[in-house]
Amino acid sequence: xxxxxxxxxxxxxxxxxxxxxxxxxxxxxxxxxxxxxxxxxxxxxxxxxxxxxxxxxxxxxxxxxxxxxxxxxxxxxxxxxxx
Amino acid sequence: xxxxxxxxxxxxxxxxxxxxxxxxxxxxxxxxxxxxxxxxxxxxxxxxxxxxxxxxxxxxxxxxxxxxxxxxxxxxxxxxxxxxxxxxxxxxxxxxxxxxxxxxxxxxxxxxxxxxxxxxxxxxxxxxxxxxxxxxxxxxxxxxxxxxxxxxxxxxxxxxxxxxxxxxxxxxxxxxxxxxxxxxxxxxxxxxxxxxxxxxxxxxxxxxxxxxxxxxxxxxxxxxxxxxxxxxxxxxxxxxxxxxxxxxxxxxxxxxxxxxxxxxxxxxxxxxxxxxxxxxxxxxxxxxxxxxxxxxxxxxxxxxxxxxxxxxxxxxxxxxxxxxxxxxxxxxxxxxxxxxxxxxxxxxxxxxxxxxxxxxxxxxxxxxxxxxxxxxxxxxxxxxxxxxxxxxxxxxxxxxxxxxxxxxxxxxxxxxxxxxxxxxxxxxxxxxxxxxxxxxxxxxxxxxxxxxxxxxxxxxxxxx
Amino acid sequence: xxxxxxxxxxxxxxxxxxxxxxxxxxxxxxxxxxxxxxxxxxxxxxxxxxxxxxxxxxxxxxxxxxxxxxxxxxxxxxxxxxxxxxxxxxxxxxxxxxxxxxxxxxxxxxxxxxxxxxxxxxxxxxxxxxxxxxxxxxxxxxxxxxxxxxxxxxxxxxxxxxxxxxxxxxxxxxxxxxxxxxxxxxxxxxxxxxxxxxxxxxxxxxxxxxxxxxxxxxxxxxxxxxxxxxxxxxxxxxxxxxxxxxxxxxx
Amino acid sequence: xxxxxxxxxxxxxxxxxxxxxxxxxxxxxxxxxxxxxxxxxxxxxxxxxxxxxxxxxxxxxxxxxxxxxxxxxxxxxxxxxxxxxxxxxxxxxxxxxxxxxxxxxxxxxxxx
Numbered sequence: 001x002x003x004x005x006x007x008x009x010x011x012x013x014x015x016x017x018x019x020x021x022x023x024x025x026x027x028x029x030x031x032x033x034x035x036x037x038x039x040x041x042x043x044x045x046x047x048x049x050x051x052x053x054x055x056x057x058x059x060x061x062x063x064x065x066x067x068x069x070x071x072x073x074x075x076x077x078x079x080x081x082x083x
Numbered sequence: 084x085x086x087x088x089x090x091x092x093x094x095x096x097x098x099x100x101x102x103x104x105x106x107x108x109x110x111x112x113x114x115x116x117x118x119x120x121x122x123x124x125x126x127x128x129x130x131x132x133x134x135x136x137x138x139x140x141x142x143x144x145x146x147x148x149x150x151x152x153x154x155x156x157x158x159x160x161x162x163x164x165x166x167x168x169x170x171x172x173x174x175x176x177x178x179x180x181x182x183x184x185x186x187x188x189x190x191x192x193x194x195x196x197x198x199x200x201x202x203x204x205x206x207x208x209x210x211x212x213x214x215x216x217x218x219x220x221x222x223x224x225x226x227x228x229x230x231x232x233x234x235x236x237x238x239x240x241x242x243x244x245x246x247x248x249x250x251x252x253x254x255x256x257x258x259x260x261x262x263x264x265x266x267x268x269x270x271x272x273x274x275x276x277x278x279x280x281x282x283x284x285x286x287x288x289x290x291x292x293x294x295x296x297x298x299x300x301x302x303x304x305x306x307x308x309x310x311x312x313x314x315x316x317x318x319x320x321x322x323x324x325x326x327x328x329x330x331x332x333x334x335x336x337x338x339x340x341x342x343x344x345x346x347x348x349x350x351x352x353x354x355x356x357x358x359x360x361x362x363x364x365x366x367x368x369x370x371x372x373x374x375x376x377x378x379x380x381x382x383x384x385x386x387x388x389x390x391x392x393x394x395x396x397x398x399x400x401x402x403x404x405x406x407x408x409x410x411x412x413x414x415x416x417x418x419x420x421x422x423x424x425x426x427x428x429x430x431x432x433x434x435x436x437x438x439x440x441x442x443x444x445x446x447x448x449x450x451x452x453x454x455x456x457x458x459x460x461x462x463x464x465x466x467x468x469x470x471x472x473x474x475x476x477x478x479x480x481x482x483x484x485x486x487x488x489x490x491x492x493x494x495x496x497x498x499x500x501x502x503x504x505x506x507x508x509x510x511x512x513x514x515x516x517x518x519x520x521x522x523x524x525x526x527x528x529x530x531x532x533x534x535x536x537x538x539x540x541x542x543x544x545x546x547x
Numbered sequence: 548x549x550x551x552x553x554x555x556x557x558x559x560x561x562x563x564x565x566x567x568x569x570x571x572x573x574x575x576x577x578x579x580x581x582x583x584x585x586x587x588x589x590x591x592x593x594x595x596x597x598x599x600x601x602x603x604x605x606x607x608x609x610x611x612x613x614x615x616x617x618x619x620x621x622x623x624x625x626x627x628x629x630x631x632x633x634x635x636x637x638x639x640x641x642x643x644x645x646x647x648x649x650x651x652x653x654x655x656x657x658x659x660x661x662x663x664x665x666x667x668x669x670x671x672x673x674x675x676x677x678x679x680x681x682x683x684x685x686x687x688x689x690x691x692x693x694x695x696x697x698x699x700x701x702x703x704x705x706x707x708x709x710x711x712x713x714x715x716x717x718x719x720x721x722x723x724x725x726x727x728x729x730x731x732x733x734x735x736x737x738x739x740x741x742x743x744x745x746x747x748x749x750x751x752x753x754x755x756x757x758x759x760x761x762x763x764x765x766x767x768x769x770x771x772x773x774x775x776x777x778x779x780x781x782x783x784x785x786x787x788x789x790x791x792x793x794x795x796x797x798x
Numbered sequence: 799x800x801x802x803x804x805x806x807x808x809x810x811x812x813x814x815x816x817x818x819x820x821x822x823x824x825x826x827x828x829x830x831x832x833x834x835x836x837x838x839x840x841x842x843x844x845x846x847x848x849x850x851x852x853x854x855x856x857x858x859x860x861x862x863x864x865x866x867x868x869x870x871x872x873x874x875x876x877x878x879x880x881x882x883x884x885x886x887x888x889x890x891x892x893x894x895x896x897x898x899x900x901x902x903x904x905x906x907x908x909x910x
Contacts, residue, residue: 004846008799011800011803012800012802012803015803015837016807016810019806019807019810019830019834020810022814022830023810023811023814023818023826023827028820028823028901031822031823031826035826038830039829039833042833042836042837045837046840048800049800049840049841050844050851051840051843051850051865051870053616053619053693053852053874054618054836054840054870054873054877055693056693056694056698057694057697057874057877057878058836058877059698060701061698061701061877061878061881062833062880062881064705065704065783065881066884069786069790069885070822070888072787072790072791073822073888073891073892074822076790076791077895077901086743086747093736093739093740093749096631096635096732099635099638099732100728100729100732100735101733103642103725103729104729104730133749135750136625136626136627136748136750136751136752137747137751137752138596138625142586142589142625143625144626176646179639179642180639180642180643180646183639187635198872199628202629202633203632205632205879205882206635209636209643209883212643212886213642213643216643216647216890221893222894222898222906224890225821225887225890225891228883228886228887229815229824229887232883232887233812233831239839239876240808240838243842244574244842246585246842246869247580248571250585250586250587251585251586252868266573270571272567273563273571549817552816553816553817554813556812556816557809557810557812557813557816558809560812561805561806561808561809564808564809565805577841578844579845580844582845582864585868587843587866587867587868591860591864591867593860601860601861602853602859603858603859604853604855604858604859606858615852615853615854616851617851617864618871621870622871622874622875626871629872632875633879636878637878637881637882639882640885640886641885643886643889644889647886647889647893648892692852693852697874697878759853760853760855
C-alpha cells in the first residue's frame, strides 16, 4: 500500500462518516454545515485524483456558493418565524 | 449546408438570451422562433450527421438527422407552436423559459452524444419544472424537481459506467463497438438498468412516476398539454432511440422478462387508477401513464414503426383532451366529471372533437388510434407475444369502460349550468387535430411509406 | 417502517452496484484506466483532426486546439456544445429563482442580525478587490491553469456577496446584471454561429490557435471563457440578490 | 477504495431522500448523491502515477502519462448543473415555507 492509497482510504472513511452525519443530523443548519464539509472533503479527493480544475470549481461553487444559498434560505425562514 | 439542423437549437437559445433584455419583445420572439423552427425543419434541414465544432465523431458532439428524429422534431415543434399560440397571451412571463424548453427538446431529439443528452435532459427538465410552477402548487413542482434530478443522476451514473467500459460517449460509436466485440449482455445489465430507470422517470413509467399526478392534476392550458403531450412525445422518442440501439443489447433473457413484467404491471395499475378516478384530468393523466408504458413496451419488443405512430396519435389526442379539460376546469372551477355534466351539450363542436380524440386513444375504428392499435397487435401476434397481447387487450377493455363512462357524463345534460366557452383559436386547433386523426384513420397509405427499421443506426452510418 | 424499507432498498441497490462493477471485466479497475482505449488520448495529443504527434509546452504552434489545460480544451473546444447547454441550465435556474422569489411590488433586503462595524466595512472592501482580481485572473488564465469561466465567474459573484454582507443597505443593480447576462449569452451563441459562417461548423475554433502556453493563444477559448465568466458571475449574483430579498409576507 | 466510497455516498443520498420528510433535508440528500456521483466520475478516469492533465513548463510534453481529462470535463458540467437544480430547489423550498409555514412534508396536510 502506497502513501496515496492510505490517504485515499482515510478520505473515503471521512467522506462516509460526514455523509452519515449530514443525512442523520436533526437540525437543518447542522446538516448544511456537514454538507459543506462533505463538499470540502470531496475537493481533497479531487486533488488526490489529480483533477485540479474540478477541485477549484467544486471548492468555489459547490462548497462556497451552495452553502451560502442554503444558509440564506434558513436565515430568511428564521426571520419569518420570530416575527 | 448540412449543419443547418444546429439552428433548431441555436436560434431558440439565442432568442432566450436576448429575450431577458426586454420583457416586451419576449412573447413576440417566442412566437417568431417557434414559427421559424417549424419552417426550418420542413424546408431547410437535410438528413445526415451534423458535426459540431469541426471534430468528427466520436471525438466531438454530433447531431443525427434521420427519419426518426425528423418525425419527432416535426411532431414536437408543431405541437409546441400550437400550444404557444393558444397560451401566449396569458403566460407572457414564461416566454424566455419556453424558448429554453424548445431548445432543450430539440436538443434531446437531435443529439447523438449520450452526455450531451444528459445536458439537454437537464435543460428541458428545469424548463419543465418552471413551466409547472404556473400551476401554483410549489410542493408538486418540488417533488417533480427532486425525482427528476435523481432520475437524470441515475442516467448519468449508468452512462459513466458505460464510458469506463468502452471509452466513448457517442451512441453510434458505442453501439458499433459493443457489436464488434461481442460484449456479453451480462456486463451491460447495471448501466442499462440505471439508464432505463433514469429515463423511465421522465417518461412517466411506473413505479418511477409519483411526480406525474401532482403536476398534471392541477395543470392549466399551458402546463397540461406541454407536459402531457409535447414533453411526453419527446421523451418517448428519446427513449425509443436509446432502447432500440443500446438497451436492447442488454435486455435479453431474464432481464427482458423482468422489464416486460414491470411494464405490464405498470399498465394495469395505471388503468386501474384511471378507472377508480372521477376527475377528468386524473383520468387523462393515468391513461397517459398507461399509454407511455405501452409505447416503451413496443420499443422493447422492437416494433419501432407502430410505436412511433402511437406516440404521434397519443400526442395529438392528449393535446386536445388536456386543453379541453384544463379550460373547463379553469372556467368552471372543478374538473369532477359529475359537476361538468352536460358541458358538451352547449359546446357541440368541442364535444365532438374531444370525443374523436378519446375514441382514437381507445382505438375504435375510423380513427388514427385504431389503425395503430390494429397494426401493433398484429405485429405482436406475428411475434407470438401472446402474454403482452393479452395485457394490452385487457387494458384496452378497462380503458374503454372508463372513457365511455366519462364521455356519457360529459355529454348528458344536467340541471346545473356549466358555462365554459372556447374561443375561436381553440376551436380551430381542435377541429384540425380531429380531422388529422380521422384522415389518418381512414386513409392509411402514408403510414406505410416508412419501414420498420427507421431507427437502426447502421442505416444512418451508411447514408452518411 | 417506511425507513426500514428505504434502508433495505438502498443497501440492496448499493450491494448490487458494487458486485456488478467488481464482476465486470470491461470496466477498468480503479487506477488502471487505459487512455489509449478511450477517446481521451486524442484530446491529450490534440490529434482529433490532424496526425498524432507530440505537443510540447511553449514550442508547438498552431495545433488544432491551443489550450495548455487539456480539461479546458475539452470543455470549451472539443465539447463546447455541452458547455453551451450548461450555461443554459444556469441561465434558466437564475430565471426560475427570479420568477419564484421576486414579488412585483417593492421588495426589501433581508436584514441581518448584526450591524456591520467600521473594520468589517473597510476589510470587506479590501477583500472585495482581491477576490475580484483573483476571479478575473482565473478567467483570463483558464486555458493555461486550473480554473476558467465557471469558478472565476463565481468568485466575482462571491466578491459581490461580500459587499452584501458588509453593507446592510447594499443592493446590486439587478438590471445591469440582466443586461450583462443576456449580452454575454447571446455573444456565445453568436460566436458559435460565426464558426458556422466563417468556417463550416457550429462553434468551430476559427481563430489561429497560437503557441501552446502563451497567454494570447488557443483561438476562441479565452474569449468564450470571458463570456462564460461574465455570464456566470452575473447569474449567480442575481440568484444571491433574489435569495437575500425579503418577501412581503402575503399569507 | 474511493470508488466504493462514492457508490456508498450515492446510496446514502438515496436513503436520505426516501426516508426524510423535510424538504431542506431532501435537497441536502440530493446534493450528497451529486457529490458521490462526481467523485465516481473522476475515479473512472484516475490512473496511478498519472499527472494532472495540464501542460506546464515542467510537464511539457503530451507523451507523458496523464489521468483521463474527459471525466473531469464532464464533472465540471455536472457540478454547475447541480448548483442550478439546488438553487431552484431552495427557491421552491422558500416558496413552500411561505405557503405552509413549515418544511416538514407531514405537517402540510394532503391538499396536494
